[in-house]
Amino acid sequence: MSNGNEKTVALVTGANKGIGYEIAAGLGALGWRVGVGARDEQRREAAVEKLRAAGADAFGVPLDVTDDASVTAAAALIEESEGRLDVLVNNAAITGSAPQAPTEVDPATVLAAVQTNVIGVIRVTNALLPLLRRSPSPRIVNMSSSVGSLTLQTRPGAETGPISAAYAPSKSFLNAVTVQYAKELADTPILINAACPGYVATDLNGFRGTRTPQQGAAIAVRLADLPDDGPTGAFFDDAGPVPW
Numbered sequence: 001m002s003n004g005n006e007k008t009v010a011l012v013t014g015a016n017k018g019i020g021y022e023i024a025a026g027l028g029a030l031g032w033r034v035g036v037g038a039r040d041e042q043r044r045e046a047a048v049e050k051l052r053a054a055g056a057d058a059f060g061v062p063l064d065v066t067d068d069a070s071v072t073a074a075a076a077l078i079e080e081s082e083g084r085l086d087v088l089v090n091n092a093a094i095t096g097s098a099p100q101a102p103t104e105v106d107p108a109t110v111l112a113a114v115q116t117n118v119i120g121v122i123r124v125t126n127a128l129l130p131l132l133r134r135s136p137s138p139r140i141v142n143m144s145s146s147v148g149s150l151t152l153q154t155r156p157g158a159e160t161g162p163i164s165a166a167y168a169p170s171k172s173f174l175n176a177v178t179v180q181y182a183k184e185l186a187d188t189p190i191l192i193n194a195a196c197p198g199y200v201a202t203d204l205n206g207f208r209g210t211r212t213p214q215q216g217a218a219i220a221v222r223l224a225d226l227p228d229d230g231p232t233g234a235f236f237d238d239a240g241p242v243p244w
């Protein structure tokens, strides 16, 4: 994707660590200007410094995806400093606390996962849509997970992760919301897709994942940089389409 002489401007939520940090690094390596969305000032500034030291044109964006005022302020900051947004990567998420077995889960755990992983994405996306609409080739990437795939969850023998009434269904919900956005935005240049990074060693899973954050970031970077005739309303991992 190219915007003539202007740099592509991206925002990655939850970019202070893990896969989000590597997505920011990957977009920075494309020569893009990258907003590092993160809720904690110290963690955000440390990530911005590290990205800059690696040559990326990074800037900090204070952002808690569960907080209306924070998201409104983030959109205002980007409007003020950049004037538009080309790419939004909704990466921030939580797993929520244990237990997550449906028969034992605290409803508050389910609500917290949905608040961050689904409502947070809607809140951030809608706040930034006016800026995305100013871009010639807007892209939105929602970091989902194959654990949100009902097809895989019900396929005998498929690797589906632990039984979960909060995290996994929040990703199914996110997938469903992604499809609805794609339908509404079908007549616009906005392409919106869901991505699964694979099983990645991060804080999210106590670093038990088998892939590196950089490997997990690759699919998001690819979907952030789709050509104008690229797909929308779809779900991908490195190997190709993931079943819903």
Ligand SMILES: NC(=O)c1ccc[n+]([C@@H]2O[C@H](COP(=O)([O-])OP(=O)(O)OC[C@H]3O[C@@H](n4cnc5c(N)ncnc54)[C@H](OP(=O)(O)O)[C@@H]3O)[C@@H](O)[C@H]2O)c1
Binding pocket: 013, 014, 015, 016, 017, 018, 019, 020, 037, 038, 039, 040, 043, 063, 064, 065, 066, 090, 091, 092, 093, 094, 116, 120, 143, 144, 145, 146, 196, 197, 198, 199, 200, 201, 202, 203, 204, 205, 209
């Ligand atoms: N790791 C995997 O194996 C795996 C597999 C499938 C999908 N995913 C998805 O990949 C994405 C990144 O996960 P990860 O493994 O990199 O997890 P991670 O290391 O735990 O990072 C999560 C990021 O989200 C941020 N975050 C959480 N709640 C937030 C909020 N309310 N506002 C702003 N930021 C918030 C965290 O910030 P703080 O540092 O402030 O907490 C952190 O930067 C998530 O969407 C996850 O569901 C991961």
